[in-house]
Amino acid sequence: MSEESFVYTACPGWGDHDYCALKTIVKDGKIERMERIVYSAPEEPDGHICQKGCLAGRQPYDPKRLRKPLKRVGERGEGKWEEISWDQALDEIGEKLCRIRDEYGPDKVVLWNLGAGVPAQYSFENLMPFRFANTFGVTVPLGSIGLDNGPFYAEFYNAGSEFPRTVIDPRIMVGTDLIYVWGCNPIENQMRCAQNLVRAREAGARIVDLGLIFDGTAGFADEFVAMKPASDGYLAMAMVNYILQNDLQASEYLLARSIAAYLVDDETGLLARSEDGGFLVWDANAGAPAAVAAKAGAYPEGADIPLLGTFEASGRSYATALQKLKDAAAAYTFELAAEKCGISAEDAERLARDWVEAENAFILSGYGLRYRNSNETYRQFLLLGALTGRLGRPGSGVFEALQLQSWPLVFNDLPISCPDGVAGVKSKAVRMAEWFAAAEADDSPYKALIVCSGNPVHQQPDRQRWLDVVKDMELVVDYDVWLTDTGEIADYVLPDLMSFEREDLITGACYNHLILQEPAIEPQVDGHEPVWVFSELAKRVGLGDYFTMGIPEYIDIRLQTPYPLIAGIQPPVTYERLKTEKMIRAAAPPEPKYTPYLNPAEVLDNETGRMEIIYSEKLADLGMATTKVLEPNKIGKSTEYPYQLFTGRQRFFMQSSFTDDPITVKLSGETPATRLNPAQAARLDLAEGDMVEVFNERGHVVTRLVLDESVPDGTVHVWFGWRRRQFEEGTYAEITHQCAGQDSQGPLEDKWFADWLAAGHHPNPYVEAMSSLTGSTDCYWDSWCDIRKFEGEVTPNPQGVIVKEA
Numbered sequence: 076m077s078e079e080s081f082v083y084t085a086c087p088g089w090g091d092h093d094y095c096a097l098k099t100i101v102k103d104g105k106i107e108r109m110e111r112i113v114y115s116a117p118e119e120p121d122g123h124i125c126q127k128g129c130l131a132g133r134q135p136y137d138p139k140r141l142r143k144p145l146k147r148v149g150e151r152g153e154g155k156w157e158e159i160s161w162d163q164a165l166d167e168i169g170e171k172l173c174r175i176r177d178e179y180g181p182d183k184v185v186l187w188n189l190g191a192g193v194p195a196q197y198s199f200e201n202l203m204p205f206r207f208a209n210t211f212g213v214t215v216p217l218g219s220i221g222l223d224n225g226p227f228y229a230e231f232y233n234a235g236s237e238f239p240r241t242v243i244d245p246r247i248m249v250g251t252d253l254i255y256v257w258g259c260n261p262i263e264n265q266m267r268c269a270q271n272l273v274r275a276r277e278a279g280a281r282i283v284d285l286g287l288i289f290d291g292t293a294g295f296a297d298e299f300v301a302m303k304p305a306s307d308g309y310l311a312m313a314m315v316n317y318i319l320q321n322d323l324q325a326s327e328y329l330l331a332r333s334i335a336a337y338l339v340d341d342e343t344g345l346l347a348r349s350e351d352g353g354f355l356v357w358d359a360n361a362g363a364p365a366a367v368a369a370k371a372g373a374y375p376e377g378a379d380i381p382l383l384g385t386f387e388a389s390g391r392s393y394a395t396a397l398q399k400l401k402d403a404a405a406a407y408t409f410e411l412a413a414e415k416c417g418i419s420a421e422d423a424e425r426l427a428r429d430w431v432e433a434e435n436a437f438i439l440s441g442y443g444l445r446y447r448n449s450n451e452t453y454r455q456f457l458l459l460g461a462l463t464g465r466l467g468r469p470g471s472g473v474f475e476a477l478q479l480q481s482w483p484l485v486f487n488d489l490p491i492s493c494p495d496g497v498a499g500v501k502s503k504a505v506r507m508a509e510w511f512a513a514a515e516a517d518d519s520p521y522k523a524l525i526v527c528s529g530n531p532v533h534q535q536p537d538r539q540r541w542l543d544v545v546k547d548m549e550l551v552v553d554y555d556v557w558l559t560d561t562g563e564i565a566d567y568v569l570p571d572l573m574s575f576e577r578e579d580l581i582t583g584a585c586y587n588h589l590i591l592q593e594p595a596i597e598p599q600v601d602g603h604e605p606v607w608v609f610s611e612l613a614k615r616v617g618l619g620d621y622f623t624m625g626i627p628e629y630i631d632i633r634l635q636t637p638y639p640l641i642a643g644i645q646p647p648v649t650y651e652r653l654k655t656e657k658m659i660r661a662a663a664p665p666e667p668k669y670t671p672y673l674n675p676a677e678v679l680d681n682e683t684g685r686m687e688i689i690y691s692e693k694l695a696d697l698g699m700a701t702t703k704v705l706e707p708n709k710i711g712k713s714t715e716y717p718y719q720l721f722t723g724r725q726r727f728f729m730q731s732s733f734t735d736d737p738i739t740v741k742l743s744g745e746t747p748a749t750r751l752n753p754a755q756a757a758r759l760d761l762a763e764g765d766m767v768e769v770f771n772e773r774g775h776v777v778t779r780l781v782l783d784e785s786v787p788d789g790t791v792h793v794w795f796g797w798r799r800r801q802f803e804e805g806t807y808a809e810i811t812h813q814c815a816g817q818d819s820q821g822p823l824e825d826k827w828f829a830d831w832l833a834a835g836h837h838p839n840p841y842v843e844a845m846s847s848l849t850g851s852t853d854c855y856w857d858s859w860c861d862i863r864k865f866e867g868e869v870t871p872n873p874q875g876v877i878v879k880e881a
Contacts, residue, residue: 169615371684467672774809
């Protein structure tokens with residue numbers, strides 16, 4: 076009898092920022108089962124596997140996989156294909172790219188490479204398209220995509236940097252007293268976070284869920300506080316006001332680590348400066364301003380420095396930054412929070428009091444807020460952490476994002492993505508809203524679209540924009556494992572290999588470990604991995620000299636990093652060593668567990684070197700130096716479309732992955748559904764099982780109706796993830812709000828993008844990944860709609876048929 080063996084594999088269910096590595100058990104050349112990975116100490120208990128991971132080993136054998144390259148033979152979107160060889164596909168694609176480049180310019184080719192949900196997201200699925208883009212000279216429409224932006228905005232205007240401040244180790248929650256899970260659903264969607272929430276509660280933490288839907292996290296929590304959509308900032312600012320009005324702030328912490336005591340010039344709204352450019356504080360002993368040593372330096376010796384107060388000197392009036400915040404926050408009362416949030420003023424005050432009085436506490440928000448005002452809301456969460464001295468303090472903190480890793484690991488990727496160096500990058504970055512405006516115009520300059528990862532026609536909002544953009548293009552190519560909604564409108568579809576069938580370096584969220592992904596099985600289809608695909612395509616467009624290496628050589632380049640947690644591994648880590656050992660622990664300390672702001676002597680990347688969340692001078696010209704609650708763009712603004720469209724995802728799918736597996740489909744209810752509160756349904760004369768149409772000015776979606784008291788009155792919930800062909804008609808992606816769009820990218824977002832560039836960052840996400848999350852706002856849930864009984868005849872939507880909706 077043959078014996079079992081194993082390799083490590085990046086789970087195909089990546090995408091909710093767990094990025095699990097799994098143990099793939101193989102017997103007789105076939106995948107036998109999936110198991111959780113067992114790390115070395117001290118991370119041994121922290122491998123994870125969920126139901127998607129357990130089912131992942133079925134996917135390579137799915138008969139619905141793309142099996143050979145496809146070429147369109149009918150009208151675009153008609154669903155008529157012929158199978159062709161890889162040589163024919165790449166020859167024809169290469170010839171068309173060369174013709175477009177020579178006739179119109181290389182920037183008339185657009186390359187889309189959004190890695191969410193692609194294993195391994197931080198490896199060759201991303202790096203090889205980057206290398207091709209930056210040598211060929213394509214246009215990159217990913218700048219300011221409008222996805223998960225809020226935490227990065229908050230960190231930029233607090234600390235001057237974004238990553239790795241959004242990375243955090245969820246194990247730090249264990250031993251805390253109070254956790255506010257605010258606006259996200261980790262119990263159903265983030266296994267690593269869920270496991271540590273369970274551990275935290277077992278260790279005595281009280282968990283309060285503040286959110287829109289009574290979901291799995293609400294059911295797990297000790298208390299659920301139902302919030303109206305996009306209202307979270309009103310409660311956060313009422314809590315800020317409570318802290319400051321009652322003098323409950325962590326004064327020593329703020330003085331040491333923030334600009335709370337820095338003086339603001341009332342006339343200019345800018346931080347006051349000495350003649351030599353230093354910042355000023357007030358010295359109560361001298362009754363005059365005093366200069367602070369440069370960039371997070373020492374305060375004047377012997378000075379008595381107040382955190383609050385207004386002052387006059389040399390004919391100018393000043394207030395401390397904290398006083399400015401206190402004055403601005405005074406408008407946010409518990410009564411206002413009650414009105415806006417739909418909770419009682421007593422509950423709002425209790426939540427504020429509990430937050431302050433808990434010895435240790437966390438806010439866990441995790442990309443959960445997807446409204447026009449979410450950027451500022453994340454800033455307010457971070458502010459609550461700073462005011463109470465919880466940022467970087469053991470047992471306390473703020474999880475703005477759910478980048479649930481451990482110590483961040485930085486690889487030597489620039490030589491791979493930018494072989495001619497940053498100065499030699501040829502790709503052209505265009506912010507998303509501007510790109511769409513040009514691409515949708517009658518005289519669009521863009522002639523070709525190559526989709527390397529992601530499924531924008533399905534996953535991105537306002538589906539019709541994508542159909543309009545590609546309809547007159549000369550070439551559309553999709554590279555994927557499945558024939559997706561994007562592939563259905565392509566001219567060529569190229570089959571990718573799954574993570575079980577190819578070698579790679581697993582680098583995302585591996586809990587202080589570097590892991591080699593080895594093929595578990597032989598490829599089950601006539602597909603190829605990205606190093607081969609882009610090397611072969613490069614040869615056909617005259618770029619072959621840039622693509623002469625194989626996977627082992629590229630991995631060795633990635634490992635040649637000066638980053639101490641990798642460079643400090645002894646003996647040095649190489650591809651050959653990984654090949655032998657499979658998994659190697661980084662040179663990270665066993666304790667403390669990683670959390671931002673861990674070092675109290677840290678000098679931040681902004682101008683002051685201190686936390687600026689109290690008063691962000693860069694935003695003064697927009698009246699946003701002290702944070703304020705912004706209104707949503709759509710919700711509650713239309714009489715024609717009075718309801719909120721909510722497209723929250725459910726736990727059995729991962730983005731649009733696993734939507735074809737019969738087990739996950741069965742667990743998900745077998746067909747898509749719209750959920751509605753029974754009271755709302757009764758007013759609309761709708762009943763369980765009715766066929767309903769959810770619609771707005773952009774399009775519609777038709778599904779069966781499910782009545783569910785967990786959905787708040789006024790909200791229409793259509794599950795995210797289902798493919799378009801699984802709906803009766805339409806899809807939720809037709810009616811979600813544009814992000815980034817011209818009405819969701821305003822002066823504040825433009826300012827953020829300009830400030831990002833002024834800080835020395837590169838505008839191209841293929842050079843600097845964070846630029847794709849800069850200068851926009853996530854608006855998926857800031858979408859309006861109406862709902863009615865569907866009286867028409869249901870039009871079947873079989874695989875491969877694209878119908879433009881009226």
